[in-house]
Amino acid sequence: MLGVELVYLAKVIGPVVCTVKHPAYEGRTLLIISPIDDPDDYEIAVDYVGAGVGDTVIAGGAPGVAQSVFNLDKAPIKTLIMGIVD
Amino acid sequence: MKFGKVIGTVVSTQKDANLVGVTLLVIQPLDQDLTPKGSPYIAADATGQAGPGQVVTIVFSADATQAFPQRRIPVDASIVGIVDDCTLAQLSQGAG
């Protein structure tokens, strides 16, 4: 039932700003992250911890996680940034 | 979420009842620096405002069904954001 990757390390490579967005994204920060294991790939993630460009972060998600974290009935959100690696 | 560019539209009258009123758009998938990568596919527009030429953010599979208020909706790719011009300028300069 769960996705292939649950939690992984990634590097923050840039911010994304959307002019128009789904209500579930209102007030949230979006960052582009690139998995440490696969630098050619990327994912646009919702920041939950105040990460910045250049940070190495813990990222991931699974069905239902964004719904519970943000207390929403419906959340079309795949990946959350949930930690900054020291 | 991934980036995609809206390159076209799909018109369909005979469809699943929960898809009535949902705009279907043709998407060219993009890399993190907005370079086209991969084959085009169809996505459902959950913003109601996306159109050809725009760069959008897209969620997939089970997350895509979460983008619409319908209890059930058979979509596996949904547009959830339209990327702003400043971000586009930064990314296409090779921030990735």
Added chain:
Amino acid sequence: MQMARVAGTVVSTQKDPKLVGLKLQLVQPLDIITGNDSGRPLVAVDTVGAGIGDVVMIVGGSSARQTDRTASSPVDLAIVSIIDLVEVDGKTVYDRRGFTGEGSK
């Protein structure tokens, strides 16, 4: 979602009870821009009454179970719409009424 052409019908009598009453079609995925075959044919549950030759939209994975007919059935691909018209870069690349390709615009 992907564009595909209905290429045939699949008939099966001995199957999971939750598949009884569902129509199975063989679909050939298409390249949206060229209209050419793209990849191998697949079996999909038809929820809209498509016929052979129709160009349809297919949805995959758990999303294929998000129709009233396929909810809780063991399916991972569903036909959810019959496509009438596709425009890419301002040009009509598919028109159900018969005009397709470069010469249409």
